[in-house]
Amino acid sequence: MGNWQVLGGVGASKRLATEVIVATIAILIAAGCGPEKTPPPEVAGPPVVVAAGDIASCGTESDDATAELVGGIEGTVLTLGDNTYPDGSAENYDECYEPTWGQFKERTRPAPGNHEYETEEASAYFDYFGKAAGDPDKGYYSYDLGGWHVVALNSNCGEGELRCGPGSPQGRWLKEDLAANDEEACTLA
Template sequence: MALIWGLAPMLLSAALAAGSPGGAAPAVLIGAGDIADCAGSGDSRTLALVQRSAGTVFTLGDNAYPNGSRADFARCYEPTWGKVKNRTRPALGNHDYRSENGAPYFDYFGAAAGPRGKGYYSYDVGSWHVVVLNTNCGNVPGGCGQGSAQQRWLRADLAAAGKCTVAMAHHPQFSSATLHPPTKRTLPLVRTLYDAGTELLLAGHDHVYERFAPQTPTARPDPDRGIRQITVGTGGGAERHTFGPAAANSERRNSDTLGVLRLTLRPGSYRWDFLPVAGETFTDSGTGTCH
């Protein structure tokens, strides 16, 4: 993989395809959360990683600091991650709601952000299904609770998809970070994901990297049907966060390295790779199978 990483995107895709069953190229997702901040250059450093990889770019919320305003998107996000906007599928963070109840976010990303005002939607990449959730429960119409419009939509969407699935959201369900306690308001959504056999949940909000073993929504180990959560709040924006005691099932943690997560999605399996910015050495990688 180290040799492939240095190739141009077109050669990268061809090299991956050569190692795939039947020559079919796997789908690639690459991104992070907590991204653009005019007060620093971290977003430029993570953009360099994204630009070296083919595939769909994802964001995990808090796209433009500090307030998700039109000026924040124009001055901070557009000059950096805006360069890959044409292949980006975003998620909403709490900072994105600080201005005009999220209107600048929806105006900036347009149709790529899903139905205006909702902030939740889904799409397919290769043989996989991707659901993007709005975990800003006080802002999304109807909230995140059991029986909410979002929860009903999610249940129906997953049932219709019938594919290996990765979910993306801003707020993590599980966390060892000290600043933000693990959220409870999104538990009905995570239960819906679990009941449908979702493989992966990606989150931001905590400005750290943390990977969990597959587990139930209430943090019981479940290697057969559990959801593997990976927090990737390392896109470049704002300050780093710190860890307290390790939460149950936490397998890998880092609080001082900016970078992005690349998912390589094949029929029936996936691979994750955390890619650090230039000059850093922390990495994390592994593989898993669909339920």
């Protein structure tokens, strides 16, 4: 399995174990799904994906520990939301995320969480990740990675809105995106 470390007690160990398990599952699935295809030039072999959410907080050491793990794995980094605490501000990105996970920015495909929207319109998230974060008016996008079609969804549905439901703009877009990519690749959402 690997070398396990106790980082800050049971809670931190469980969180680290969960993040490692999620990353391992994504890697195993990516390695065995779909027909054999020639990967894009930047990928030597099957794509490798490392995924985590609830990543950086200046008051903890777990982001340092997970960054050390990710640093030893080549591949695409997916953030699954709540990238920095407490409120996804520009200051949180500069002081908490950048010193640890910022080293992976060039290979990161981010997704926003509710903490990103604690700043107006998740502006710090979109400013930090730029084009990699997709359209700031949406917060969702898709891309191809080797034999995979990857969908990054925005789970922040907003108050009094149905931005995430089947009839929402995101829901309609997702239906169209999946229909357009139903035979070409395995899908990870």
